[in-house]
Structure formats: C-alpha cells, structure tokens
Amino acid sequence: MRPPPAHAFVSQLIALTLLLLIFSGSLGLGAVWVRQEISGSANRSHGIENKIAEVERRLDEVNAEVATALNPSELLRQNQVMMLGLSSPRELQIQRVNELPELRLAKKRNGGIFNLSTDRIGAENASGNNSYSFKIITASLH
Amino acid sequence: MSKGFANNRLTLLALGVIACFMGVGVRLVFLQVVDRESLLQFVDKARRQIVVEHARRGTILDIHGNLLATSRSELTLAVDPWMLVDYLAEEKNEARRSKKRLDQAAKRAEFAALLDIPTAELEKIFEPKMRPIALDKDRKDGTPDGLVKDRWVKLREGVDEPTFEKIQKLNVQGLTFERVYRRVYPSGGLASHVIGYLNKEGTPVAGAERHMDLYLKGQDGWIESEKDGARRELAQFRSREVPVRDGNDVVLTIDSVVQHIIEDELKTIAAKFNPHFATIIASDPQTGAILGMANYPSFDLNNFGKASPESLKNAALEYLIEPGSTFKIVAAGAALDQGLVTPATMFDCGITSINYRGRDLKLPKEDHPFEQLSVAEIVSHSSNRGAAQLAMLMGEEKYYEYVRKYGFGRRSDLALGVEERGILEPPKNWDSLTITRMPMGHAVAATPLQVHMAMSAVANSGTLLRPHIFKEIRDTEGNVIRSFDPEKREQVLKPSTAALLAQLLHGVVVDGTAKGFDIAGFDIAGKTGTAQKIIDGKYSNSRYVASFVGFFPASRPQVVLSVIVDDAQLPKGEMASGRNVSAPSFHHIAEQLIQYFEIKPVTPVSRNLLAMQGGAL
Numbered sequence: 001m002r003p004p005p006a007h008a009f010v011s012q013l014i015a016l017t018l019l020l021l022i023f024s025g026s027l028g029l030g031a032v033w034v035r036q037e038i039s040g041s042a043n044r045s046h047g048i049e050n051k052i053a054e055v056e057r058r059l060d061e062v063n064a065e066v067a068t069a070l071n072p073s074e075l076l077r078q079n080q081v082m083m084l085g086l087s088s089p090r091e092l093q094i095q096r097v098n099e100l101p102e103l104r105l106a107k108k109r110n111g112g113i114f115n116l117s118t119d120r121i122g123a124e125n126a127s128g129n130n131s132y133s134f135k136i137i138t139a140s141l142h
Numbered sequence: 143m144s145k146g147f148a149n150n151r152l153t154l155l156a157l158g159v160i161a162c163f164m165g166v167g168v169r170l171v172f173l174q175v176v177d178r179e180s181l182l183q184f185v186d187k188a189r190r191q192i193v194v195e196h197a198r199r200g201t202i203l204d205i206h207g208n209l210l211a212t213s214r215s216e217l218t219l220a221v222d223p224w225m226l227v228d229y230l231a232e233e234k235n236e237a238r239r240s241k242k243r244l245d246q247a248a249k250r251a252e253f254a255a256l257l258d259i260p261t262a263e264l265e266k267i268f269e270p271k272m273r274p275i276a277l278d279k280d281r282k283d284g285t286p287d288g289l290v291k292d293r294w295v296k297l298r299e300g301v302d303e304p305t306f307e308k309i310q311k312l313n314v315q316g317l318t319f320e321r322v323y324r325r326v327y328p329s330g331g332l333a334s335h336v337i338g339y340l341n342k343e344g345t346p347v348a349g350a351e352r353h354m355d356l357y358l359k360g361q362d363g364w365i366e367s368e369k370d371g372a373r374r375e376l377a378q379f380r381s382r383e384v385p386v387r388d389g390n391d392v393v394l395t396i397d398s399v400v401q402h403i404i405e406d407e408l409k410t411i412a413a414k415f416n417p418h419f420a421t422i423i424a425s426d427p428q429t430g431a432i433l434g435m436a437n438y439p440s441f442d443l444n445n446f447g448k449a450s451p452e453s454l455k456n457a458a459l460e461y462l463i464e465p466g467s468t469f470k471i472v473a474a475g476a477a478l479d480q481g482l483v484t485p486a487t488m489f490d491c492g493i494t495s496i497n498y499r500g501r502d503l504k505l506p507k508e509d510h511p512f513e514q515l516s517v518a519e520i521v522s523h524s525s526n527r528g529a530a531q532l533a534m535l536m537g538e539e540k541y542y543e544y545v546r547k548y549g550f551g552r553r554s555d556l557a558l559g560v561e562e563r564g565i566l567e568p569p570k571n572w573d574s575l576t577i578t579r580m581p582m583g584h585a586v587a588a589t590p591l592q593v594h595m596a597m598s599a600v601a602n603s604g605t606l607l608r609p610h611i612f613k614e615i616r617d618t619e620g621n622v623i624r625s626f627d628p629e630k631r632e633q634v635l636k637p638s639t640a641a642l643l644a645q646l647l648h649g650v651v652v653d654g655t656a657k658g659f660d661i662a663g664f665d666i667a668g669k670t671g672t673a674q675k676i677i678d679g680k681y682s683n684s685r686y687v688a689s690f691v692g693f694f695p696a697s698r699p700q701v702v703l704s705v706i707v708d709d710a711q712l713p714k715g716e717m718a719s720g721r722n723v724s725a726p727s728f729h730h731i732a733e734q735l736i737q738y739f740e741i742k743p744v745t746p747v748s749r750n751l752l753a754m755q756g757g758a759l
Binding site for chain 2: 007010011013014017035038039041042043045046056057058060061063064065066067068070071072073088089090096
C-alpha cells in the first residue's frame with residue numbers, strides 16, 4: 001500500500017484549519033451575539049427598574065401632597081377661604097331614623113304611586129302593622 | 143509554478159497560522175494564568191462597584207389610613223465644573239465649541255431661575271477650581287503639586303422631584319446629583335408627640351418613629367456589578383444582588399379628626415389661659431386604644447429644629463401632676479366595691495378632725511362648707527373630707543391596693559418610650575396625714591395618662607387596660623403582619639360597682655362641681671379636679687392644675703376624655719379650677735365627638751330636655 005502524497009495531507013490540514021477557524025469564529029460571533037442580547041436585556045430590565053422606581057417616587061410625592069391637602073386643618077382653611085360655611089351638624093338638627101332608610105323611602109314612593117295618603121301609612125306605622133306597606137313594597141319590587 | 147513550491151507555500155502558510163494561534167494562546171496563558179491576580183485587581187478596582195440601594199422607610203398612618211408620616215425622595219445637587227471643561231474640550235471645532243459654550247450658559251441661566259438664585263452666583267460655582275490635597279495623595283492629575291481638581295461643589299439640598307425633572311430636561315453639563323429620602327409629615331404638627339420625628343441624620347428620636355423603627359426602617363439592599371468609563375452601571379455584569387426590603391407601614395389608633403378636634407381645643411386653651419402645659423387625651427374605653435393625644439406646647443414635625451426643648455416633651459407621659467379631686471374615684475370606687483358603703487351612706491363632712499386608729503387626725507379643708515353628705519354627694523360635690531373618710535373606712539393597706547390597681551405608681555406601658563412612673567409611696571412610708579390627703583389627690587403624683595386610664599377603667603366595667611397607640615403593622619403589599627389587641631392589666635372594680643360609680647360621676651355634671659356641662663341625652667360622667675401646685679415646697683393658693691376627666695354616655699361609655707391644664711392664667715379673682723378651665727373644653731370636645739362618632743343619645747333629645755338643661759346644644 002502506498003502512503004498518501006504529502007500535499008494531500010497539507011491540503012487536509014489547511015481545510016481542517018479553515019473549518020476550525022470558521023467554527024471557532026462562528027462560536028465567537030455567537031458568544032458575542034449572546035452577550036449583546038444579555039447586555040440588551042439587562043439594560044432593558046435596568047431601565048424598567050428605574051422607571052418603576054421613578055413611578056414609585058412620584059406616587060409617594062402625590063400621596064404626600066394628597067395627605068397634605070386632606071388634613072383637617074387644610075380642609076378647614078379651604079372652608080374659610082372658599083367661604084363654604086360648612087360645619088358639623090348639631091344634635092338638634094339631627095333626625096334619627098331607626099328603621100331601614102330603604103324601606104322608609106320605598107314606603108314614601110309607593111304611597112304616592114298607589115294613592116295612599118301619608119297619614120294612612122303613618123297611622124299604620126304607629127299601630128305597628130307593617131303588613132300593608134310591605135305588600136305595597138313587594139308589589140312595587142315585582 | 144512547480145508543485146513542490148506550491149506545497150512549500152501552503153506548509154509555510156499553515157505553519158504561520160498555527161504560530162499565530164500559538165502566539166495568541168501563549169498571550170492568553172499569560173493574561174489568564176500568570177498575570178491573572180494583578181490584572182484582576184486592576185480590573186476590579188477600575189470596574190467593580192457595589193451599589194447600595196437604600197430601603198424606603200415605611201409610612202405612619204392613622205386608623206383610617208390617612209398619611210401621618212411618609213418618605214419623599216429629594217435631591218442634593220452638586221456641580222463638577224471640570225466636567226464642563228472636558229465637555230467643551232471634546233469639541234475641536236472652535237466655532238462649534240463657542241456655540242456649545244453659549245448654549246450651556248443659556249441653560250445655566252434657566253437653571254439658576256429654577257433654583258431661584260442669581261445667575262452670577264451660579265456661574266461662580268461653575269468656575270473650575272483646584273483644591274489643596276496632601277502631597278503624598280496627590281496622584282490624581284499626574285502633577286504632584288498639592289492641588290487637585292475640585293470636582294464636587296455642593297449646590298442645593300432638598301430639591302423636589304418636579305423641579306429636578308425640569309432641571310434634567312435642561313441637560314446642564316457638569317451637574318451631578320444624589321437622591322435621598324427625606325421624612326415628611328403631611329399634617330405638620332398634628333399628633334407630633336405621638337408620631338415623633340427623625341433627626342437630620344435620619345435617626346429616629348421620639349414617638350412612633352423611634353419605638354417602631356425596627357418595622358419602619360426596612361433593610362438596605364446592594365448590587366455588586368461593574369461600571370463603564372462614565373461610571374454607569376453595566377447591568378449585564380451584575381454578579382451578586384441582595385434585594386432591598388422597604389420598611390413596613392405602621393397604623394396608629396389615632397384618628398386624625400379626633401386629634402384635630404383636641405388640638406384645636408388646645409389652641410383655644412393656650413390662647414385663653416396661657417398655661418404652663420396642657421394635655422388632652424381621648425380613648426376608647428373598651429379597647430384602650432388612644433384616639434387622640436395632644437399637648438401644649440407642641441411643635442411642627444417638619445420644623446422640629448426650631449422647637450423649644452419644652453415643646454418636644456410629651457406632657458401626657460413625661461409630666462407629673464398631683465391628680466387632685468379626679469383621684470376621688472379611687473376612694474369612692476374602692477369603698478363601693480368593698481361593700482363598705484352604698485351611694486346613700488351618709489358622712490359628716492362638716493367635721494374638722496377625726497379619730498383614726500386612736501389618733502385625732504386633722505381633716506383637709508373644703509372649698510365649700512358641707513354638713514352631712516351621702517357618698518353620691520361626696521362624689522358630685524367633691525368633698526375632701528368625705529373622700530378621706532371613705533379611704534379611712536378601708537385602711538391604708540386596702541386603699542393603697544386599690545390605688546395600685548387603678549394603675550397609679552407604675553407605668554401605663556403605652557408603647558411610646560419615655561414615660562414617668564409617677565410617685566406613690568407604700569403605706570409604710572406614709573405619715574399619719576397621708577390617709578386623709580391622698581384620697582383628695584395630694585401626696586401622690588401621676589402622669590395625665592395614668593389619670594386618664596384610671597377613669598377609663600371605670601368606663602370599661604372596672605377593667606384597667608393597657609393603653610395602646612398602635613393598631614397594626616402592614617407590609618409593603620398592605621398585608622397585616624402584626625396587630626395589637628387590647629391587653630387587660632387589672633380588674634379594678636366589679637362591673638356592677640363601675641356602673642354605679644359611673645352614675646355617681648354623672649351626678650357631677652347634673653348637680654355637682656361641673657353642673658351645666660352635661661350634654662342633653664348623652665349623660666356625661668366625669669370628675670373635676672383642682673390641685674394646688676407645689677411652689678417652693680408649699681401648696682400655692684393661686685396656681686392650680688385644673689382637670690376634667692370623664693366619659694360618655696355614662697351607661698354605655700364610648701369615649702373617655704381628659705382635659706388637664708397646668709397653671710392656667712385667669713383674670714384676678716377667678717380661680718383656675720377644673721370647672722372654670724377644663725370642663726368647658728371637655729364639653730366642647732364631647733359635642734364634636736358625639737357628632738363625629740355618631741353616638742346615639744341614651745335618652746331621646748327633645749327641645750324640652752334641651753331647655754331643661756339650659757339649651758346646651
């Protein structure tokens with residue numbers, strides 16, 4: 001058997017070297033691309049982090065301003081500046097409603113619809129008989 | 143060309159390529175192995191950085207979630223004048239450079255306007271300067287002349303974010319900044335003694351800020367990464383990261399509206415009576431939760447540096463007073479609780495001395511002459527001699543036991559740090575007159591809060607609770623991580639005794655020392671107190687601690703309220719008594735709280751009832 005010619009070996013070596021170069025070059029470029037992507041992603045997430053921090057900062061700022069505007073002294077001052085004349089009610093001005101306000105309003109409304117005088121409803125309430133009003137409310141709801 | 147020559151050339155080329163690779167390989171070995179340590183040190187020094195992320199301090203909220211204390215980011219602006227020099231030096235074209243210079247000058251003029259400083263002053267700051275430095279450290283600019291470029295000139299502290307945003311848009315070269323969190327108190331001086339404050343270094347000094355610092359402060363985080371030539375972080379080279387943990391939020395039991403009502407009343411008291419100090423406390427008797435606690439003098443939390451040392455003290459916890467007649471609830475409650483007397487039991491309050499355990503003891507003076515008084519009348523008319531006789535019925539030991547049970551002589555343990563214990567000697571240290579003087583609130587000293595909590599025990603079916611000011615702790619997501627429940631300290635009186643005593647205390651405003659200060663339909667129960675102040679070791683006849691401590695409605699107490707005014711200045715001839723000074727304020731606050739808490743009347747309010755009670759509403 002004859003040994004292969006020397007130039008064939010050299011050609012193979014060169015071809016393999018070139019292949020190796022292309023392969024390692026591709027690997028290198030791939031690594032660079034991956035790094036770029038990592039860098040891009042890291043920077044993007046860094047940017048988002050900064051934006052979130054900024055939004056939080058603004059939120060704190062706004063919350064502090066809202067709290068300042070809503071504190072009782074400031075509201076009273078505004079009441080004076082805007083001459084609103086708002087004040088808390090006194091006991092004498094308060095009419096306490098012991099029954100459910102919804103029922104009371106329903107009775108009032110339905111009394112008008114069914115031509116029931118408010119006197120009749122009042123008398124009914126005074127006697128403690130709510131069945132008639134209840135029927136009216138139920139009818140109204142139906 | 144012969145075949146051999148071509149082969150030789152290819153061989154040479156291959157050898158050359160291999161030699162190059164080997165050269166690169168050898169260099170890599172040197173870089174990565176032989177010189178690795180020294181090179182890494184250099185790179186680390188130049189590129190590695192640890193960025194500390196400061197935790198945001200938690201907020202302090204009132205019971206309804208209103209902000210009482212929060213952290214706001216602010217900026218400290220500084221100037222690096224040499225950065226501007228470098229920026230202009232980068233431009234080689236003279237025309238463009240002078241255009242840039244003019245452009246920057248115009249921006250700086252706008253910048254000066256934003257900061258409200260003269261442009262000339264700002265220009266002076268932007269002038270590049272050198273600063274002296276030790277010769278052995280002068281290696282920064284290559285010439286060891288003991289001078290180095292001054293690259294940091296402080297310009298302004300506390301610049302808010304909106305202003306900074308405008309400044310950033312100007313893109314002024316040479317401007318550097320540092321972002322810091324500063325504590326702000328949106329309500330100014332509201333509940334200042336309760337909230338406390340952080341000093342300039344950010345150290346919590348007093349109040350909830352100090353006591354809850356562990357929860358509020360959070361935990362700083364840090365990031366180990368690399369930086370580029372412009373000192374910007376290269377996020378892709380982050381190697382280690384400890385996330386920042388922001389502080390938790392602390393929710394107080396304080397109600398801003400209640401707090402405002404009582405602080406407003408304190409302002410009125412201060413304007414009217416110019417007292418040494420005054421304290422108003424409002425709490426929920428069923429839970430011991432403090433709804434409002436305010437003192438005069440007070441201070442603005444945002445300007446604590448300007449406050450006087452006196453105004454920084456929480457008088458409700460740090461000042462001691464002799465309780466005066468408000469202390470009579472101890473003797474009356476104890477005697478009723480022991481079953482030694484009933485409200486109708488009569489005592490001779492006209493006598494000036496009494497025989498006690500074989501000794502004749504002089505009884506204290508009365509403000510008004512009394513004869514025979516029932517226990518109910520002793521309470522309503524505040525008889526000193528009557529109270530002394532009630533205490534004597536029990537004896538020193540038993541009476542002392544009740545005094546302790548009411549919470550006197552020991553800290554109330556309100557979790558705000560500084561608190562006085564009060565002064566209460568055990569019976570072995572008493573002189574013979576103490577049993578006659580202590581029931582009227584002398585020979586004992588207590589904080590306003592102790593007096594308040596004693597009355598609160600009567601309002602809470604005889605149970606003394608630990609006062610608390612913290613409702614809960616919330617994490618940054620708003621989840622409750624710790625809540626504070628009512629804590630029972632002592633069963634002072636039987637519930638039936640407490641209810642009975644409450645009715646007797648209602649008598650105080652019906653026909654007693656605070657007659658006319660009832661609120662129609664809401665059955666105020668309370669006790670006036672007028673304690674003589676000790677001046678130069680003697681009881682003064684012109685200076686008093688005036689107090690009114692009570693609750694409402696008497697039959698189902700919902701609010702306990704104390705108004706204590708020390709050394710009120712009244713026109714000559716008028717006595718700074720509990721009735722004259724504190725009861726009107728109590729009445730005024732109670733009226734507002736009834737509306738605010740929507741407390742329903744115990745008895746229906748009619749115009750007739752109002753007329754009978756003098757039209758108080």
